[in-house]
Amino acid sequence: MxxxxxxxxxxxxxxxxxxxxxxxxxxAKKLSLNMARGKPSSAQLDISSDLFHSLDExxxxxxxxxxxxxxGEMTGIDxxxxxxxxxxxxxPKNVIVCGNASLTLMFDxxxxxxxxxxxxxxxxxxxxxxxxxxxxxxxxxxxxxxxFGLKLVNVPMTPTGPDMDLVEELIKDPSVKGMFCVPKYSNxxxxxxxxxxxxxxxxxxxxxxxxRVVWDNAYVVHxxxxxxxxxxxxxxxxxxxxxxxxxxEFASTSKITFSGxxxxxxxxxxxxxxxxxxxxxxxxxxxxxxxxxxxxxxxxSAADVKERMKKHAAILRPKFEAVLAILxxxxxxxxxxxxxxxxxxxxxxxxxxxxxxxxxxxxxSAAGMSITKVGATYPYGIDPDDSNIRIAPSYPSIDExxxxxxxxxxxxxxxxxxxx
Amino acid sequence: MxxxxxxxxxxxxxxxxxxxxxxxxxxAKKLSLNMARGKPSSAQLDISSDLFHSLDExxxxxxxxxxxxxxGEMTGIDxxxxxxxxxxxxxPKNVIVCGNASLTLMFDxxxxxxxxxxxxxxxxxxxxxxxxxxxxxxxxxxxxxxxFGLKLVNVPMTPTGPDMDLVEELIKDPSVKGMFCVPKYSNxxxxxxxxxxxxxxxxxxxxxxxxRVVWDNAYVVHxxxxxxxxxxxxxxxxxxxxxxxxxxEFASTSKITFSGxxxxxxxxxxxxxxxxxxxxxxxxxxxxxxxxxxxxxxxxSAADVKERMKKHAAILRPKFEAVLAILxxxxxxxxxxxxxxxxxxxxxxxxxxxxxxxxxxxxxSAAGMSITKVGATYPYGIDPDDSNIRIAPSYPSIDExxxxxxxxxxxxxxxxxxxx
Numbered sequence: 001m002x003x004x005x006x007x008x009x010x011x012x013x014x015x016x017x018x019x020x021x022x023x024x025x026x027x028a029k030k031l032s033l034n035m036a037r038g039k040p041s042s043a044q045l046d047i048s049s050d051l052f053h054s055l056d057e058x059x060x061x062x063x064x065x066x067x068x069x070x071x072g073e074m075t076g077i078d079x080x081x082x083x084x085x086x087x088x089x090x091x092p093k094n095v096i097v098c099g100n101a102s103l104t105l106m107f108d109x110x111x112x113x114x115x116x117x118x119x120x121x122x123x124x125x126x127x128x129x130x131x132x133x134x135x136x137x138x139x140x141x142x143x144x145x146x147x148f149g150l151k152l153v154n155v156p157m158t159p160t161g162p163d164m165d166l167v168e169e170l171i172k173d174p175s176v177k178g179m180f181c182v183p184k185y186s187n188x189x190x191x192x193x194x195x196x197x198x199x200x201x202x203x204x205x206x207x208x209x210x211x212r213v214v215w216d217n218a219y220v221v222h223x224x225x226x227x228x229x230x231x232x233x234x235x236x237x238x239x240x241x242x243x244x245x246x247x248x249e250f251a252s253t254s255k256i257t258f259s260g261x262x263x264x265x266x267x268x269x270x271x272x273x274x275x276x277x278x279x280x281x282x283x284x285x286x287x288x289x290x291x292x293x294x295x296x297x298x299x300x301s302a303a304d305v306k307e308r309m310k311k312h313a314a315i316l317r318p319k320f321e322a323v324l325a326i327l328x329x330x331x332x333x334x335x336x337x338x339x340x341x342x343x344x345x346x347x348x349x350x351x352x353x354x355x356x357x358x359x360x361x362x363x364x365s366a367a368g369m370s371i372t373k374v375g376a377t378y379p380y381g382i383d384p385d386d387s388n389i390r391i392a393p394s395y396p397s398i399d400e401x402x403x404x405x406x407x408x409x410x411x412x413x414x415x416x417x418x419x420x
Numbered sequence: 421m422x423x424x425x426x427x428x429x430x431x432x433x434x435x436x437x438x439x440x441x442x443x444x445x446x447x448a449k450k451l452s453l454n455m456a457r458g459k460p461s462s463a464q465l466d467i468s469s470d471l472f473h474s475l476d477e478x479x480x481x482x483x484x485x486x487x488x489x490x491x492g493e494m495t496g497i498d499x500x501x502x503x504x505x506x507x508x509x510x511x512p513k514n515v516i517v518c519g520n521a522s523l524t525l526m527f528d529x530x531x532x533x534x535x536x537x538x539x540x541x542x543x544x545x546x547x548x549x550x551x552x553x554x555x556x557x558x559x560x561x562x563x564x565x566x567x568f569g570l571k572l573v574n575v576p577m578t579p580t581g582p583d584m585d586l587v588e589e590l591i592k593d594p595s596v597k598g599m600f601c602v603p604k605y606s607n608x609x610x611x612x613x614x615x616x617x618x619x620x621x622x623x624x625x626x627x628x629x630x631x632r633v634v635w636d637n638a639y640v641v642h643x644x645x646x647x648x649x650x651x652x653x654x655x656x657x658x659x660x661x662x663x664x665x666x667x668x669e670f671a672s673t674s675k676i677t678f679s680g681x682x683x684x685x686x687x688x689x690x691x692x693x694x695x696x697x698x699x700x701x702x703x704x705x706x707x708x709x710x711x712x713x714x715x716x717x718x719x720x721s722a723a724d725v726k727e728r729m730k731k732h733a734a735i736l737r738p739k740f741e742a743v744l745a746i747l748x749x750x751x752x753x754x755x756x757x758x759x760x761x762x763x764x765x766x767x768x769x770x771x772x773x774x775x776x777x778x779x780x781x782x783x784x785s786a787a788g789m790s791i792t793k794v795g796a797t798y799p800y801g802i803d804p805d806d807s808n809i810r811i812a813p814s815y816p817s818i819d820e821x822x823x824x825x826x827x828x829x830x831x832x833x834x835x836x837x838x839x840x
Contacts, residue, residue, distance in 0.1 A: 037491075045489040049477040056472040069465040069678040071457075099519050100708045107703040111531055115544075115568070124535075124544065140702075147702045148535070258489040261710040282560075282567045283527040288520045288708065290681040 004420045016417045023363065023410040026403075031368035035404045038187070038346040038392045040259055040312070047311045048257040054297040060290060068289035074280055076265075077289050079296035084265040086302040087221060088251060089233045095267050096276060098287045102252040102264040106214055107144050109248055109266070112279050113177070113212060114148050120210055120275075123177055124149065132170060132179030134162040136349060136377035136388045138187040141180040141214070145379075150177065152379035157189055161197030168200070174207035178214065184231040185219035188377050188390035189349040190342020192229035202237035204246065215249040219345040221302070221309045222255060224317045228344050235267070244269035253295060255312070255346070256305060263292050319393040323348055323405045330409035336416045339391075348391040349377075350408075355386045356415045363411035369404055424840045436837045443783065443830040446823075451788035455824040458607070458766040458812045460679055460732070467731045468677040474717040480710060488709035494700055496685075497709050499716035504685040506722040507641060508671060509653045515687050516696060518707045522672040522684040526634055527564050529668055529686070532699050533597070533632060534568050540630055540695075543597055544569065552590060552599030554582045556769060556797035556808045558607040561600040561636070565799075570597065572799035577609055581617030588620070594627035598634065604651040605639035608797050608810035609769040610762020612649035622657035624666065635669040639765040641722070641729045642675060644737045648764050655687070664689035673715060675732070675766065676725060683708075683715050739813040743768060743825045750829035756836045759811075768811040769797075770828075775806045776835045783831035789824055 004012065060068050062077040075081075076097025085092040098105055114124045123129040131145045133152040145152055153170060156163045162181070170176050181201070183193040193201075201213065215234055223229070238244045252264035266276060299305050324341055327350075331337050340349045352360060357374040364371050372390040375381040391408070393401050427435065480488050482497040495501075496517025505512040518525055534544045543549040551565045553572040565572055573590060576583045582601070590596050601621070603613040613621075621633065635654055643649070658664045667689075673682035686696060719725050744761055747770070751757050759770045772780060777794040784791050792810040795801040811828070813821050 039491045042487065042490075045487065046477065048489075052476040052480075057466065057469040060472075067462065067465065069468075069680060070462075071459045071674075071679045101705055104704055114535075140705075143702045147699070254491075258710065259491045260489060260706045261708045279567070282563045284524055285521055285560075286680045288681045288711070290678065291708070291711070 004417070007420075012417070012420055016414075019410070019413045019417050023367065023407075023414045026407045026410055027367040029368075031403065031407070033369040033396060033400055033404050033407070035392055035396060035401070035408075036370040036372045037395050039395050040255055041315065041395050041397075043315050044312050044394070045258060047308060050298050051257055051294055055290060055294040059297065060293060062289065062293060066289065068293045071285050073289055074284060074286050075277065076287060077292050077296070080263060080265075080292035083296055083299060083301070083305075084251060084267070087305055088217065088249065088265075088267055090235055090249075090267050094235070094269065094273055095265050096273065096280070097263055097265045097292055099264060100252075100261055100288075100291070101254070102216070102218070102250040103140055105250050105264055105266050106141070106216065107147075108279075108283070109212075109214070109276070110144055110148055110150075112276070113210070117275060117278060123210075126175065126177075128175045130173070130176045132162075132167060132176060133379045134179065134181060134186070135379070136188050136383070136390070137180060138182060138216070139376040139381075141216070142379045145180070154379065154384075155179075157186060157191060159191050161191065161193035164197055164200045168204065171204055171206035171208070171211065176206065177208050177210065178212040180214045180216065182216045182218055183234070184217060184229060185222055185342055185345025187218070187345065188347040188372075188388070189340045190345045190347055191340065192231055192344075195232045198232040198234060198237050202234065202243055203241050204243070206246065211246050213247045215247050217249055217251045219255075220251055221305050222312070222346070223309060223344040224313050224320055225343050226310075235269070245271050248272060253299075256299075256308060257295060261291065263295050316394055318398055319396075319401045320348065322398060322402050323391060323393050326402060326405035326409065330406070331412060337412055346392060346394055348393065350389040350391050352387050352389065352412065353416070353419070356419060357383060357386045357389050359415040359418070360389060360408070360411045363414055364408060367407055367411070369407055371408070424837070427840075432837070432840055436834075439830070439833045439837050443787065443827075443834045446827045446830055447787040449788075451823065451827070453789040453816060453820055453824050453827070455812055455816060455821070455828075456790040456792045457815050459815050460675055461735065461815050461817075463735050464732050464814070465678060467728060470718050471677055471714055475710060475714040479717065480713060482709065482713060486709065488713050491705050493709055494704060494706050495697065496707060497712050497716070500683060500685075500712040503716050503719060503721070503725075504671060504687070507725055508637065508669065508685075508687055510655055510669075510687050514655070514689065514693055515685050516693065516700070517683055517685045517712055519684060520672075520680065520682055520708075520711070521674070522636070522638070522670040523560055525670050525684055525686050526561070526636065527567075528699075528703070529632075529634070529696070530564055530568055530570075532696070533630070537695060537698060543630075546595065546597075548595045550593070550596045552582075552587060552596060553799045554599065554601060554606075555799070556608055556803070556810070557600060558602060558636070559796045559801075561634070562799045565600070574799065574804075575599070577606060577611060579609075579611050581611065581613035584617055584620045588624065591624055591626040591628070591631065596626065597628050597630065598632040600634045600636065602636045602638055603654070604637060604649060605642060605762055605765025607638070607765065608767040608792075608808070609760045610765045610767055611760065612651055612764075615652045618652040618654060618657050622654065622663055623661050624663070626666065631666050633667045635667050637669055637671045639675075640671055641725050642732070642766070643729060643764040644733050644740055645763050646730075655689070665691050668692060673719075676719075676728060677715060681711065683712050736814055738818055739816075739821045740768065742818060742822050743811060743813050746822060746825035746829065750826070751832060757832055766812060766814055768813065770809040770811050772807050772809065772832065773836070773839070776839060777803060777806045777809050779835040779838065780809065780828070780831045783834055784828060787827055787831070789827055791828070
């Protein structure tokens with residue numbers, strides 16, 4: 001395809017026709033494929049069938065004697081705090097265990113920041129409050145910030161984390177109130193922040209003293225290979241600088257057990273935990289402690305979680321590898337696209353030449369394949385380069401995902417040939 | 421005790437000493453009693469042990485084919501909507517089924533009102549926004565309003581509902597944005613709004629067009645007797661006036677199944693459901709659908725719920741009746757206190773002469789019995805009459821609750837004699 005440049009008009013027309021014919025071949029199959037959703041497959045959910053049998057009326061009392069059926073224990077049971085503390089390498093006293101969705105916790109935490117409390121001045125009353133969006137990133141983060149009227153400022157993601165030079169420049173502005181980070185197997189690139197990036201984040205001296213990093217550790221144990229990426233623990237890094245208050249961490253078992261019925265947690269400094277508790281005393285009586293116990297009766301430690309994640313990896317890894325193999329086979333060396341090769345997480349990030357992602361999206365849609373909407377990985381749904389496509393290989397079957405990858409490549413080739 | 425007035429000083433001293441001796445008798449027992457908490461007893465929780473066995477990997481798909489283990493169905497599964505619709509006599513399309521706490525839903529709904537959306541101007545940006553508190557009432561309602569900076573205005577509760585003359589006067593002020601109602605078996609009085617009250621509420625023409633009534637139907641099926649109080653359905657009443665948007669209803673299974681692990685719902689007009697959905701699309705991926713199915717596999721209709729509530733009533737009724745019998749025996753006809761005689765709900769409301777509730781609280785506490793803090797049933801923790809005590813008979817055993825009631829009466833007599 002690099003040869004396009006040297007073709008005359010007639011040759012080009014012939015090549016375009018051939019590529020279009022290949023694409024039309026897929027279209028004729030009247031496919032119905034979905035590569036858009038970062039959700040586990042049924043086979044992955046089956047791994048956690050033991051959760052249906054881990055709790056009944058004989059063992060619904062937690063270790064400290066709490067009847068988990070009743071009200072109480074606003075911040076969660078000790079067993080669940082211990083589990084998340086073990087996974088996240090933090091102190092259980094800094095953990096609050098909550099309901100089935102860490103996304104809700106992030107929404108609620110930003111909502112809290114929007115209002116006055118203690119000596120905090122509501123972000124909603126501060127001029128032109130902004131949040132840093134590392135891009136490409138997670139559309140639901142951006143949606144939360146937008147909901148609260150926080151203006152999003154793009155910072156490019158790199159293989160080692162956000163462009164830290166730019167971050168360090170932006171935080172000199174006191175109206176920049178925080179940033180979203182998915183530090184391990186980032187969504188959608190699958191990059192893990194390097195130790196140096198974590199250290200620079202920990203050392204940040206933002207002009208806004210109420211600066212908050214939403215540290216969404218969504219893929220902390222979601223390795224595809226036995227040797228996963230290693231992420232430096234943020235609070236111990238921040239402690240050296242007295243900066244623990246700048247970071248609030250979120251995680252959940254959504255992609256460990258049941259996506260819709262897991263447990264989640266907030267991790268924060270002593271000071272921030274106090275402030276979050278103040279809100280929870282008004283917002284919540286208690287989260288679902290039975291579901292916490294249902295989980296901790298089966299998952300007693302980070303080691304148990306790691307074992308379970310190996311079973312997920314055994315299902316996910318072939319899907320990722322199939323996509324990567326087909327991309328390489330079809331597009332490798334053509335110079336028309338590049339893509340990430342994550343060792344964990346839920347996504348592969350695919351980059352086209354500027355201005356062609358939307359066309360590829362159209363072609364895929366027209367052939368019966370849903371892919372993540374172009375722009376979704378950027379604030380306000382606008383990919384300034386019209387270049388990034390998020391590939392989600394988890395949900396379709398391995399055969400489907402192979403067809404998806406082939407069809408994507410066919411669409412890419414058509415789009416590229418059209419642009420000549 | 422009515423004879424106090426005619427006693428000389430010596431007689432009074434003797435009577436006081438006798439009453440104090442009775443009280444000291446309780447104190448000497450070094451009791452540890454708790455009549456403060458409106459929570460179910462273990463025996464009540466045991467009623468719902470079937471929930472531990474109603475769901476597993478073979479039946480976790482909802483009727484429409486949704487895999488309840490996975491993400492999706494943001495507004496809840498159809499079965500759960502149908503159940504709440506049946507209980508609350510509304511259309512399932514106006515129901516959103518959520519997590520384990522309706523309190524959180526009320527918090528989140530008021531949070532939504534505090535921000536701009538559509539053509540709604542954030543209450544936080546409107547001058548001096550106020551909310552009506554029907555008193556005595558539920559401390560957690562008041563705490564939510566206070567958290568958001570809404571000023572609470574007291575309206576007295578009566579046996580037929582809020583003082584509607586006063587409500588109709590207050591809503592002429594456009595800064596009055598809404599009110600909290602517990603329309604059936606109100607907390608703490610146990611009164612149910614009369615048909616006339618519901619009709620007057622439905623007909624209200626508030627100056628604030630963004631007026632919202634938080635209709636907390638917490639005790640909708642919580643009858644102590646076969647023939648429970650009957651509450652007129654609010655939305656059908658409001659519909660006649662085109663006022664459905666003024667009401668948002670909340671309910672849960674907290675005191676039907678497990679207090680800490682039930683399911684809850686919001687009921688609202690089509691317009692309000694749309695607005696709530698707009699927020700949920702940002703705040704939530706999905707609530708715990710497995711817990712919904714766990715419930716609806718066992719509770720298929722309002723009739724099933726009613727059967728279950730009879731089992732609760734069989735446990736609760738003797739406790740309520742024991743308290744009422746002792747209050748009557750010890751204080752009946754003395755003219756020093758009066759109390760409500762609810763036919764459902766979780767509380768008895770006890771009224772002393774002005775200025776004596778705090779002293780009774782002190783005496784009870786000193787003798788090892790926790791009762792709800794005086795003032796908790798009023799905004800800002802201030803009972804202007806220092807008169808109301810909330811009695812919660814549900815949690816202690818029947819023997820304990822009898823001791824509680826006797827000790828309360830002894831404390832009341834001491835406090836009354838001291839005041840002479």
